[in-house]
Each structure stands twice: as C-alpha cells, then as structure tokens.
Amino acid sequence: MRGAKSAKWVAGAIVVALAATACGGGDNSAGDDMNKGKADPNGIVTAQLSEPQNPLQPANAKESQGSRVLRTIFAGLVDYEPGTGKLEYVNAESVTPNKDASEWTVKLKPGWKFHDGTPVTAKSYVDSWNWSANIKNNQTNSSWFADIVGFEDVHPEKGEPKSDKMSGLKVVDDNTFTVKLTQPVSYFAYKLGYDVWAPLPEAFFKDPKAFGEKPVGNGPYKFVSWEHNKLIKVRKFADYQGPNKAKNGGIDFKNYTTADAAYSDLRSDNVDWIEQVPTTALTSYKTDLGDRAIDQPYSAVQSIVPAFYTKQFKDIDPKVIQGLSMAIDRQTITKTVLQGTRTPADSYVAPGVLGYKKGALGDIVKFDPAQAKKLIQEGGGVPGNKIQIQYNADQDHKPWVDAVCNSIRKSTGVECTGDPKPTFQADLDARDNDQVKSMYRGGWVLDYPVNSNFMRDLYGSTAAGNTSGYSNKEFDKLSSEADKASSIDETVKLYQQAEQLLAKDMPAIPLWFYKVNSGQSKNILGKIEYGQDGDPIFDTIQVKQK
Amino acid sequence: MGRYAARRLLQMIPIFIGTTLLIFLMVHILPGDPVRAIYGDKAPDPAQIAQIKREYGFDKPVLEQYVHYMWNLLQGDFGKNLAGRPVTELMAEAFPVTLRLTLLAITIEIIIGVGLGAWAGLRAGRAADTGVLVFTLTVISIPVFVLGFIARFIFADELGWLPPNVQDSTDFAQLFLPAFVLAMLSMAYVARLTRTTFAENLRADYMRTALAKGLPRRRIIGVHLLRNSLIPVVTFVGTDVGGFIGGAVITEGIFNIQGVGNLLYRAIQTSEGSTVTGVVTVLVLVILLINLLIDLLYAVLDPRIRYA
Numbered sequence: 001m002r003g004a005k006s007a008k009w010v011a012g013a014i015v016v017a018l019a020a021t022a023c024g025g026g027d028n029s030a031g032d033d034m035n036k037g038k039a040d041p042n043g044i045v046t047a048q049l050s051e052p053q054n055p056l057q058p059a060n061a062k063e064s065q066g067s068r069v070l071r072t073i074f075a076g077l078v079d080y081e082p083g084t085g086k087l088e089y090v091n092a093e094s095v096t097p098n099k100d101a102s103e104w105t106v107k108l109k110p111g112w113k114f115h116d117g118t119p120v121t122a123k124s125y126v127d128s129w130n131w132s133a134n135i136k137n138n139q140t141n142s143s144w145f146a147d148i149v150g151f152e153d154v155h156p157e158k159g160e161p162k163s164d165k166m167s168g169l170k171v172v173d174d175n176t177f178t179v180k181l182t183q184p185v186s187y188f189a190y191k192l193g194y195d196v197w198a199p200l201p202e203a204f205f206k207d208p209k210a211f212g213e214k215p216v217g218n219g220p221y222k223f224v225s226w227e228h229n230k231l232i233k234v235r236k237f238a239d240y241q242g243p244n245k246a247k248n249g250g251i252d253f254k255n256y257t258t259a260d261a262a263y264s265d266l267r268s269d270n271v272d273w274i275e276q277v278p279t280t281a282l283t284s285y286k287t288d289l290g291d292r293a294i295d296q297p298y299s300a301v302q303s304i305v306p307a308f309y310t311k312q313f314k315d316i317d318p319k320v321i322q323g324l325s326m327a328i329d330r331q332t333i334t335k336t337v338l339q340g341t342r343t344p345a346d347s348y349v350a351p352g353v354l355g356y357k358k359g360a361l362g363d364i365v366k367f368d369p370a371q372a373k374k375l376i377q378e379g380g381g382v383p384g385n386k387i388q389i390q391y392n393a394d395q396d397h398k399p400w401v402d403a404v405c406n407s408i409r410k411s412t413g414v415e416c417t418g419d420p421k422p423t424f425q426a427d428l429d430a431r432d433n434d435q436v437k438s439m440y441r442g443g444w445v446l447d448y449p450v451n452s453n454f455m456r457d458l459y460g461s462t463a464a465g466n467t468s469g470y471s472n473k474e475f476d477k478l479s480s481e482a483d484k485a486s487s488i489d490e491t492v493k494l495y496q497q498a499e500q501l502l503a504k505d506m507p508a509i510p511l512w513f514y515k516v517n518s519g520q521s522k523n524i525l526g527k528i529e530y531g532q533d534g535d536p537i538f539d540t541i542q543v544k545q546k
Numbered sequence: 547m548g549r550y551a552a553r554r555l556l557q558m559i560p561i562f563i564g565t566t567l568l569i570f571l572m573v574h575i576l577p578g579d580p581v582r583a584i585y586g587d588k589a590p591d592p593a594q595i596a597q598i599k600r601e602y603g604f605d606k607p608v609l610e611q612y613v614h615y616m617w618n619l620l621q622g623d624f625g626k627n628l629a630g631r632p633v634t635e636l637m638a639e640a641f642p643v644t645l646r647l648t649l650l651a652i653t654i655e656i657i658i659g660v661g662l663g664a665w666a667g668l669r670a671g672r673a674a675d676t677g678v679l680v681f682t683l684t685v686i687s688i689p690v691f692v693l694g695f696i697a698r699f700i701f702a703d704e705l706g707w708l709p710p711n712v713q714d715s716t717d718f719a720q721l722f723l724p725a726f727v728l729a730m731l732s733m734a735y736v737a738r739l740t741r742t743t744f745a746e747n748l749r750a751d752y753m754r755t756a757l758a759k760g761l762p763r764r765r766i767i768g769v770h771l772l773r774n775s776l777i778p779v780v781t782f783v784g785t786d787v788g789g790f791i792g793g794a795v796i797t798e799g800i801f802n803i804q805g806v807g808n809l810l811y812r813a814i815q816t817s818e819g820s821t822v823t824g825v826v827t828v829l830v831l832v833i834l835l836i837n838l839l840i841d842l843l844y845a846v847l848d849p850r851i852r853y854a
Contacts, residue, residue: 051812052629053584053628053629054584054629054630055629055630063584135593135594135597136597138594138597138598138601140584140585140594142591142594143591143594155593156593157592157593158593209630212630228631228635228636228639229639229640229804229808229809230804254713255802255804256711256802257798257799257802257803257804257808258799258800258802260695260800261710261711261799261800261801261802262802264698264702264703264710264711265710265711265802267703267710268702268703268706268709268710270709270710270711270713394815421577422577423576423577423578423815423817424578424583425577425578425579425580425582425583425816425817426577426578427578428578428579428582428583428585429577429578429579429582432582464591
C-alpha cells in the first residue's frame with residue numbers, strides 16, 4: 001500500500017510540473033509585429049559575445065568574438081555589399097592599382113577623425129601596418145601584410161627584424177599613400193576590408209597595451225568600457241563621417257557561457273541578438289520565435305579532406321575521391337541530421353563570394369550510389385577499403401560525421417568510421433604534424449569575398465591553409481596567372497577555370513555551406529541584416545521606441 | 547593548540563608543492579598546442595608561433611618552467627594568460643563571484659539541511675521521518691544538471707518568476723536559484739547526516755541526565771543535542787566549501803555565472819596552462835586552510851577533544 005501511495009504522490013508532482021509548463025508555453029511565439037512601431041535612434045542593442053581571446057587591437061583579432069567588437073569601433077578603407085560581395089568604399093575615397101596591379105594608390109576621404117579627436121591620415125594607416133606586421137609585436141594576423149614589399153625586413157622567419165618599416169609603404173600627403181606589392185594581386189583592394197588593415201591613432205603607439213584594453217577607433221561606434229567576461233559597451237560616435245552611420249544608440253555586448261543560457265535570455269527579451277540557437281532548440285526555435293527566427297546563409301563551407309601524405313591517398317586516382325563524394329547523401333543529411341542548418345555544397349566556393357558558380361562541381365556532389373561504386377572501382381578502389389574521418393569532439397561534429405560515414409558505407413561498401421580527437425587543439429596538432437590517418441574535417445569562412453580565397457589559400461602548394469599535402473603545379477600556375485590578371489573580372493574567371501581543374505583532382509570533398517540559425521528579440525524593429533561572415537551588420541539595427 | 551596549528555601549517559608546504567607540480571605536469575600533457583590553436587583552421591605563421599612560445603617560455607623543458615613558475619609565485623606573480631592578461635586579475639574577477647554563490651549555497655544547505663534533519667531525527671521512525679527520507683533520496687538521485695535545467699525551465703523560461711541568467715552577481719535575488727540548485731545535493735546529505743546523529747544522540751546518557759535535571763526542552767535540543775550532533779555535519783559542510791568553489795562548473799554554466807568553475811572550464815578547454823595552475827593553486831590553499839579550520843572547530847564543539 002505504501003508503494004501505491006508514494007507513486008500517486010510522484011504522479012501528482014508530474015501533473016503539476018506539466019501544468020506549469022503548459023500555461024507558459026502558448027504565448028511565447030510570434031504574436032507581435034516586428035515591423036510595427038517607431039525606431040528609437042538612441043536605443044541600445046544588446047548582443048551576445050564571448051570573451052575576446054586577445055586585447056582589442058585590429059591586427060590581433062583572429063577569432064570572431066574580438067572581430068565583432070572591433071568592426072563596430074573601426075572603419076576600414078573598404079567594405080563589401082552583403083550578398084554580392086561588391087566592393088564599397090568606407091574611409092577610402094579610392095583605391096587604384098597601377099597597370100599590372102603591383103602598386104596601389106590609396107586616397108582617403110578628408111576630414112575624418114578618431115574618437116579622441118585626432119585626424120585620420122595616411123600616416124595613421126602606414127604606421128598601423130608597419131607596427132602590426134612587426135614580429136616583435138606578436139600580432140596574430142601579421143602574415144596578412146606578406147604581400148607588401150619589405151615584409152621580410154620587419155617579419156623575418158628567424159631572428160630580429162632588420163627594420164621597423166616596410167619599404168613598400170610610402171606616405172604621399174596627408175590623405176594619400178602608396179602600397180608596393182612583391183607581385184601583382186588584382187584583388188588587393190578586396191583584401192583591405194579585413195580588420196587587420198584598420199588605422200591606428202597616435203595614442204596607440206605610446207602605450208599599445210593600454211590601448212588593447214581601451215581602443216580608440218575611427219568607426220561608427222566609440223568604445224566605452226570592457227568588464228572582462230561580462231560586458232563590452234560601445235556607443236554611437238556622433239561625428240562619424242562614413243556612409244554607415246549607426247541607426248541605434250550603441251551596443252552592449254553581453255557574455256554568455258552557453259548557447260542555452262543565451263537562448264533563454266533571448267526568449268525573455270533580455271538580449272536582442274544571439275549567435276546561434278542551441279542544438280537542443282533547433283527543432284523548436286522557429287515556433288518559439290515565429291518571424292523573429294533567423295535562418296540565413298553565409299559564406300562558409302565544410303568539407304572532408306584526404307591527407308595526401310598518407311599511403312592511402314598518396315597516388316590515388318581522383319576518381320576514387322569523386323566516387324566517395326557521390327556516395328554522400330548531402331540532401332538528406334543536411335535536412336535530417338543537421339536539421340536544415342546547412343545547405344548542400346555544389347562548389348568549392350561559397351555563395352555570396354565573387355566568382356561563385358552555381359553547380360560548379362556538377363554531378364560530383366550529386367548522390368548516386370551506383371555511379372559512386374563504379375567510379376571507385378574504375379579508380380582502383382580505396383586502399384584497404386576503409387577510410388576514417390578525423391574531427392574534434394569538443395564541438396558538435398559527431399552526428400554528421402557518423403551520418404556521412406553511414407552514407408558512404410551503405411552506398412559503396414567502403415568501411416568508414418569517425419576518428420575523434422578530444423579537442424580542437426589536438427585535431428589541429430594532428431593536421432599540422434601530418435599525422436592524420438586518412439581524412440579530416442575542414443572548414444573555411446571567408447576572409448574576403450573573392451573566389452581566390454576559397455582556392456588559392458587552401459589548395460595552393462605553399463598556402464598556409466594547405467595542411468593536406470595536396471600539390472598541383474598546373475593549379476599553382478593558373479592561380480598565379482589569375483592573381484596577375486589585369487582586372488578583377490579576369491581574375492575571377494581564371495579562378496573559375498582553376499575550380500574545374502580542382503574538380504578533376506579532388507583536393508577535398510565539399511559537403512555543405514553554413515547558415516546562421518539565430519533569433520532576435522521583440523525590442524528590434526524589422527529584421528536584422530547580415531554580413532557575409534554570418535555576423536549582423538550592427539549599425540543598421542533599429543531599436544523599437546518604448 | 548597553537549603548536550598543533552603551526553605543525554599543520556608546516557605540513558601544508560610539501561602538500562602544496564606536490565599538488566601544484568602534479569597539476570603543472572598534467573596541464574602540460576593535455577593534448578594540443580594552445581598557441582597553435584589561436585589560429586584555428588586558418589594559416590599559422592611559424593615565425594609568430596615561435597615568437598609567442600619564446601615570450602611565454604613554452605620553449606623550455608617542463609621542469610624548468612615549473613621552477614620558474616614557482617619562483618614567480620613566491621613573489622605573488624601568477625603569470626599571464628595567452629591574451630596577455632595577468633592571471634591574478636582573472637582570479638580577482640572570478641573568486642568573489644563564486645564566493646558569494648558558495649556562501650549563499652552553504653547558508654541554504656545548513657538552514658534547510660540541519661533543520662530538516664533535526665526535524666526528522668526527533669521523529670525517528672514516524673511518518674515525518676519517512677517523508678524526509680523519500681525527499682532526500684529523490685534529490686540525491688537526480689543529477690545536478692538535470693535539476694538546474696528543470697529549475698530554470700520552470701521558474702524562469704515558463705513562469706517568468708526569476709531571471710533565467712545571472713546578469714549581476716552582486717544581486718543575491720538573482721543568485722538564489724543557482725545557489726539553491728548548487729545546495730540541493732549537499733543539503734540532502736546534510737539532512738541525512740543530521741537525522742542519524744540526532745536519532746542516535748537522543749538516546750545518549752547525557753540526554754537522559756539533562757531531561758532528569760528538568761531542563762527545558764528547547765535548551766536540551768538547542769544546546770546539548772545540537773552541539774553534540776554537529777561534529778560530522780561540520781566536517782561534511784567544511785569539505786563541501788572546497789567542492790563548491792571548484793565544482794560549480796555545471797551550475798555556473800547553466801546560469802551564466804562568470805565564476806571560478808567557468809574560468810577553470812574555459813582554461814582547460816583552451817589548454818591555458820597558467821590559468822589552470824593558478825586557479826587550482828588557490829583552490830588547494832583554500833581547501834587546506836578550511837580543513838585546518840574544521841579540525842580546530844572540533845575542540846570548540848567538543849571540549850573533550852584536545853590537540854597535542
């Protein structure tokens with residue numbers, strides 16, 4: 001009898017809990033109209049952020065968190081039109097190449113000021129680049145300056161730098177400077193949109209360390225405060241001269257420890273924008289948030305990469321890799337396992353980038369078990385009839401790796417297993433030291449929206465991003481030709497040719513393109529606009545008047 | 547007692563050196579190169595990596611790094627993390643937060659735990675006792691993260707009574723839910739422990755004497771019974787303080803609290819050696835001191851206990 005009694009009590013408790021959840025459940029969804037109401041030009045946007053890894057210096061922000069803040073504080077020379085990747089001038093009036101694109105002249109818009117009132121001049125840029133490239137200053141992004149003549153003097157591979165200035169940089173007058181490159185790069189202007197090229201005020205050089213804690217920029221927002229692990233505040237800079245004046249009063253970047261915590265706050269309107277809906281809420285977030293749910297592509301690609309230094313792939317017939325690619329049911333995996341958070345890849349280059357060609361890889365990325373089997377057979381089969389896919393287990397990769405393996409196993413009979421490494425660091429270690437046993441997971445988010453970024457920087461024989469040991473002289477030749485082309489259109493076309501070359505050679509199997517799965521609070525007017533790196537364009541966000 | 551305390555303090559030195567050396571070595575065998583990881587999927591620059599390693603002394607043998615680290619530690623320098631921030635600064639931000647959370651949790655643990663235990667102990671064998679048994683067993687068997695998620699889901703997400711996350715860790719109202727979740731498990735143990743010693747001591751000779759003397763019931767229970775029953779409870783609560791400070795990783799994660807647990811978790815994720823060693827070093831000290839304090843407290847609770 002006692003057992004029966006306590007069971008009843010437990011059942012009662014469950015009923016209470018269910019009732020409690022049910023009564024709150026209904027009114028969380030859409031309901032209000034996010035396009036109705038008036039904008040408050042001084043309204044503050046709150047956004048999710050994790051603690052930036054490095055001090056807030058433009059050349060030091062390799063990871064997305066620091067960049068997210070820096071991009072609001074600094075205005076670069078150029079920016080890109082979201083969606084098309086077209087170049088737009090911000091602080092620059094013009095960036096023009098000489099005939100063979102080996103020397104560039106940058107003209108600045110006059111009258112710009114840093115937030116501390118000092119003028120933004122050609123010297124602000126040249127000094128900034130020289131300092132950031134110098135190996136003594138340990139800026140993580142210093143290799144971005146490697147195109148400039150004199151880079152080895154400030155950044156030698158070994159030993160002390162010979163100079164603290166790159167000879168390729170010359171100040172012509174207050175608003176003009178020239179950049180000499182070691183070899184022609186037709187899309188050099190496009191590279192200039194990256195954070196690393198931002199100007200620095202005089203005050204920076206007096207005390208770089210203090211500056212990293214309290215940066216002074218030239219952008220639409222000025223820095224206010226940084227409470228570590230908690231909050232970074234930036235506010236609208238009233239005297240901003242650029243085209244992207246802030247439509248809100250400022251941004252509070254709030255720190256969250258988990259995606260679940262951030263999502264909880266979003267649902268109760270304590271934060272206006274979060275980075276990513278937690279995996280646990282992916283199936284329900286669209287009903288939870290209604291119109292306020294965000295599901296938008298950005299320019300990044302995930303692939304699996306054969307390690308060409310292994311016995312298995314050393315002299316492989318590319319047909320085998322093509323076959324493996326055709327054995328993967330991208331459509332189904334993105335829809336079910338990844339719950340629509342990715343779209344199947346159809347090229348090496350992500351959409352939204354200059355030179356992306358829809359369906360560039362043709363049938364190679366179509367799911368066709370019969371053809372897959374045939375190609376693998378024609379190519380002499382997979383050595384050992386077994387592949388492994390290495391990934392880092394500290395992120396959510398296991399489900400899709402298992403699904404990809406399953407798909408390969410079922411359609412071709414090739415044995416496939418995941419090879420998890422405990423952390424991302426361990427994963428990278430194995431890749432750098434050529435210890436990958438078979439294949440590894442690769443990912444790439446754009447640096448600048450030209451197709452070269454998705455090819456030369458990953459598959460060029462000497463490219464730093466090339467960790468698979470892939471090398472093809474013909475591809476190298478074609479890409480250097482493309483870099484020297486007289487116009488950007490020409491470059492893009494030549495790289496499209498190079499992509500066809502890669503399709504024959506298969507240095508990697510592209511799987512899918514990324515999407516932002518996020519949401520916005522009820523405080524925001526209209527839908528948040530996104531840039532191609534998957535981050536919101538903060539200056540365009542409007543806050544509803546209360 | 548003074549000599550006892552001094553001897554205990556001296557014993558701490560080898561323990562301290564042993565634990566820190568172990569931790570230092572363990573961090574060094576964690577897989578992955580933290581400096582390389584800064585670069586992620588993108589191009590690493592070997593010259594830059596070499597430069598950073600030189601700056602942090604990672605290019606030297608582990609034991610030399612350890613000696614160097616301890617030497618700096620003696621001068622109060624805990625080193626800096628890979629972002630160049632002093633570890634002392636990181637700890638100064640995190641420790642007060644966790645301390646507040648821990649104090650609140652301990653208070654909840656003691657009030658509810660001892661109260662519930664005493665109540666059940668005085669009614670040993672009756673319905674109230676069984677009720678407390680069922681309740682405490684239920685709490686003990688639910689993992690902390692389940693409890694945390696359920697609590698947040700019901701009270702914050704759905705009912706909206708409390709904020710889902712801690713925005714301001716100086717606000718005790720916001721800390722209440724996480725502190726309660728953190729305290730739940732230990733509270734159940736404290737209740738069980740108190741209940742048993744209460745039930746046991748209730749039949750002790752001195753209780754009968756006190757009763758025969760005609761002392762009022764409040765005094766018998768409040769002074770004689772409670773004081774004598776507290777020794778195992780104090781031991782348990784004491785060891786718990788250390789556990790709370792170091793083990794709040796889950797609770798801090800769920801409720802977005804930027805405390806020690808979180809700092810440690812992130813540091814381990816990124817193989818950030820100096821931070822891990824620094825935090826654990828302080829934790830070792832805290833736990834050693836608390837244990838000493840508990841041992842000294844015994845004499846206060848039971849004057850028969852003497853230290854040689």
